Amino acid sequence: MEDMIFYDRLQFAFTITFHYIFPQLTMGLSLIIVYFKWKYLRKKVEKYNDAAKFFMKIFAINFTMGVVTGIPMEFQFGTNWAKFSELTGSIIGQTLAMEGMFSFFLESSFLALFIFGEKLMGQKLHFLTGFLVFLGSWASGWFILATNAWMQHPVGYEILENGKFVLNNFSALFSNPWLLPAFLHNQIAAVVTSSFVVASVGAFYILRNKNIEYGKLFLKTGVVLGLVSSVLLAFPTGDWNAKNVAKYQPASFAAMEGIFETEEAGSEIILIGQPNMVEKKIDNKIAVPNILSFLTYQKWDKQIPGMDQFKKEELPNNVPALYYSYHIMVGLGTIFIGIMSLAVFFLWKRKLYNIKPLLWAIMFLFPFPYIANITGWYTAELGRQPYLVYGLLKTSDGISPTVSSGNTLFTLLGFVGLYMLLGLLFLVLVGKTIHLGPKHQTY
């Protein structure tokens, strides 16, 4: 039983982590593509149109990956989490089915038109199809987050005698207080990823002294948008999410912030340190007193419950992983704001294109938003433990009763192998697209 749960979770974690590499870029990139296309309509300068089509090419490769890795996610609810599906399917099935109906259809129908239909449709319609692709991909984020928000903070449900969760208030799914902050934070995080990617391609072209005109456009767009979105990510959206966690999942909040003991007069914020689960303290700690209470409740001496206040069964079962995930996300977020401020400052001074070290830094920065996004999700998902539906359904009660751990291990290994191949091909294709440059694409 124990190893069964372990392999199920490992397989889910592996496949969703891989899946989420792709949508975060498509969601952000679609916005940037719409921006370039709009610029082209206004200014009628060819380079904007080339830029839009160039990134649409990268978008399309990502989209394909998103689709093929997304289908296993949906299947897994049934294959590996059958009990969970049976008990909650009539609720989370709503949002998942709506995602298919309202966003995937929209996105995929108009993506084909955007890629192949420029001449057939004329510029205005072409812009419109681009916009609809954007709408589709954000709608998909909205519905999937509504699903997740229900798992983090269940609303609008009723539990029948046989243990099944049934819906009794549809609109509550979308007015869930967890949803809006999570959606905004997540979407802005996707914009961060894609603006860093755009900036990185720009820096690459400038450093290589190739496609300079595009390089400058990409770099400029990327760093400006990168700065704006990084700031929005920390404040107000990150802060807003933290307040939600403190309010609705106090046990995860304590674990995520690494508060082992409740402090009477206001909690300190831990900047650096390693959780020591045996002695129940943070090793090598650097902390600032009372800040956490202030950030969370705007009161310096507000008491925040530490892990000592909760029963062991209520606490997330992997505190160190949760703590590190959270601190990596926040740490990277802070670094992003720093580097992008620097870049925008030099852009404004008209020096950015000549500062080689900064360009190199920007070029190699693009993996980090991916890491921040993934660790952000690990924070959310590990923090939800030991529950699948917070407070109501334990993770161990959600797995399929009939699938053996040997089978899951087998399929997990299969996914690992296949995804390695997929990842390799993905890199080759994107690399090839970037290498060819915006001017010489074939479709």
Place this chain on the structure above:
Amino acid sequence: MEIFWFIIIAVVLAVFFILDGYDFGVGIIHLFWAKKEKDKEVIAKSAGLFWDSNEVWLVAAGGMLFMAFPTFYASVFSGFYLPLIIVLWLIIFRAIGLEFRSQFKHQMWKDMWDKSFGISSLLLALFFGIALGNIVRGVNLGGVQNNISTYEGHYFFLPLWNNRFSPLSEHPGVIDWFTIIIGLITVVVLAIHGANWIILKTTSSINKQLKKVVLKLNIMLLLLTIFSLGIWQIINPNSLNNFIDKPYLIIFPIIYFSALIGLFFIKKLKKDIQPFVLSTLLILGGITSSLASMFPVILPSTNTINESLTIYNTAATEYGLLVALNWGIVGFILLFVYMIIQKRLMGGKIDKMDYGH
């Protein structure tokens, strides 16, 4: 309400098999009949342009099934664990083949992905058919052994096969000679459908030859169909009772057989669209007949201890189904609008189109 959602999901699934079905069929044709490089290119393209928007129908059907019949979703997906995951892998493999074949102009590269596209299409068609066969045949719900259930009555787990490959044994596997036959039927149907799609969408040099291929496949199909009906009677003597009790259901098999017969006249058909319409009806008729023969059961139990899964004992509650209907209608209207727009802009032969570069 349950009936309503059952119909909607059946339609969405049928659309998936009609749309993605030609994709699979194209893969099969590509594997066996496309010889010249130019034809291969065109044929792969006739599938490649649309596969991801077609696959969305699978996702949609899955989502709706999850929402409307959660118990069925949970039972079937965990019970058919291995074949489903294999289907997933094949879907991924096929997509890789399609997307990557034309990325490098190197013969070996192309050949490699051509084969992966073709073989995974073939296997997918086979597996989907086997899945249908399993659903029609039924499974050992509750994992009954010596008259005692080993799981809750609506769960089961099937091995890939048992040592006799027999649908009649107490613990049938996923693959047995009955499901294999249904699998073969599916392969043949989809190959016909794919050939008709190529005839419709391209001007490849093998279009004439493909009509002959369709004829041959059609003969095979007729034989296999009759054969499978016979076997089905042996496995489950009551299999056709629904048609006797509710005679209006006969319309579905009639659709199937008229399309089958119609396809024998393929050479006489003047318009390229006509064969495609016929094979569309063939798929539609096939799926609806199978479902109609079981209704309202959606997964028969092969033991007498646990009752079969029906649309009633697996459905979500009334309220959920009702709100879903409201947004569902809006969704379908939007969907039709998209499809009309897409078809108006993207109709015509693929290889004659200019994609604006």
